[in-house]
Amino acid sequence: MRIAIIGVGRLGSVFARVFTRGHELLLVDRDFENAREVASELGALPVKDLAQVKTCDLVVIAVKPAHVEEVVKQVRDAPLIVSCAAGITIRMLESFGAQRVIRVMPNICAEVGEAVIAYALHPEVEKKEKVFLTAFSSLGLCIKTDESHLDTITATSGSGPAFVAYFAQAMIDEAVKGGLARETAEKCVAQTFLGTGKLMLSGWSAEKVVSTVASPDGTTEAGLRMLKEKGADKAIHEAIRFAESRTREMGKKG
Ligand SMILES: NC(=O)c1ccc[n+]([C@@H]2O[C@H](COP(=O)([O-])OP(=O)(O)OC[C@H]3O[C@@H](n4cnc5c(N)ncnc54)[C@H](OP(=O)(O)O)[C@@H]3O)[C@@H](O)[C@H]2O)c1
Known part of the structure; x- marks a missing residue:
């Protein structure tokens, strides 16, 4: 072609x-x-x-x-x-x-x-x-x-790699603070995102991933509690909403 x-x-x-x-x-x-x-x-x-x-x-x-x-x-x-x-x-x-x-x-x-x-x-x-x-x-x-649906998709998967990488960057930085070599931290985080995506594409819902990893009183549950306390869900919801409204604005201006 x-x-x-x-x-x-x-x-x-x-x-x-x-x-x-x-x-x-x-x-x-x-x-x-x-x-x-x-x-x-x-x-x-x-x-x-x-x-x-x-x-x-x-x-x-x-x-x-x-x-x-x-x-x-x-x-x-x-x-x-x-x-x-x-x-x-x-x-x-x-x-x-x-x-x-x-x-x-x-x-x-x-x-x-x-x-x-x-x-x-x-x-x-x-x-x-x-x-x-x-x-x-x-x-x-x-x-x-x-x-x-394209404006919503723009905010979700068009901008999405940057949102995911922003989260990844914070995980990497913290792992490095904990003593990991940056290269090792980057590999651990990237493979974790890849594997999680593959699990979801194989049919696991996001909820199932969370509940399967987070055993009661375990380390994951402690981390998730902190994410909730710090308002991570709210921040993510708002980020997507803001991105979507910015898309609509760009459309109006042309
Ligand atoms: N980047 C992403 O991840 C992504 C994801 C989804 C959708 N998009 C969409 O894809 C489009 C491009 O985004 P981008 O990030 O690749 O932008 P970009 O890096 O700014 O690339 C646009 C290119 O087009 C050139 N250009 C501007 N006017 C032109 C013209 N009249 N004729 C020929 N070339 C011209 C620009 O040159 P100058 O720099 O000289 O202006 C620049 O090299 C956008 O509409 C964006 O909404 C991007």
Whole structure:
């Protein structure tokens, strides 16, 4: 497949590294030097003129929400456009002139093929879903959803890796204070997150994980009591709510 990525920043460059395996890849960035550098590292084609990407099977837009409009206006005739921008709705993409669009909310775990890729389709592209999935399945788990859920998903799994890593960082720092080498602490924590995620994907609920590990009067229960006393649940709820409302704000501004 011929894929173009517009915006070779944090997310676009991760996509590029994955899509370069098995696809012909065109890269566009406002900073052409940046596109050229990443393209030469990956064997992709750096492109200056957006008109060149219109013939690609798939055009992925990975620029900040505020820049989506100017980009869409230049590539609106492409066979299939995928927008990753937080808060930019299908209706807005339509108002910028694009109809053959899919709105996705990915996350950075695409780097290791373990992203959550939530997506909503414009009715116009239902038949192109297969084309989309052929490319995006290589980034992780694709979950089709109603567009009305994408802001919540943005706050949960789009921002999620940063929330999880924030928690991980505190665990690592404390383990280091307790005398562990940083490298050992990082491995222990990372494997703990990985294993917990796998348990949950295998069918364990989060509640079951908690209740199975926390035996009465044990060490885990003592730690959980402290998390509750310090208001950790409340802080997490509020963090997700704040992230979600920030997404909606970004959508309003465009
Ligand atoms: N990062 C994540 O984990 C993540 C997760 C989910 C969704 N997203 C979404 O993905 C999008 C990209 O996020 P990001 O974090 O990767 O942003 P980023 O690091 O700022 O990357 C965006 C890139 O696009 C370039 N750009 C801006 N306007 C352009 C234009 N008109 N034509 C071509 N390139 C242009 C930027 O150049 P300049 O720096 O010169 O402006 C920059 O290199 C956002 O809409 C965000 O909501 C990101």
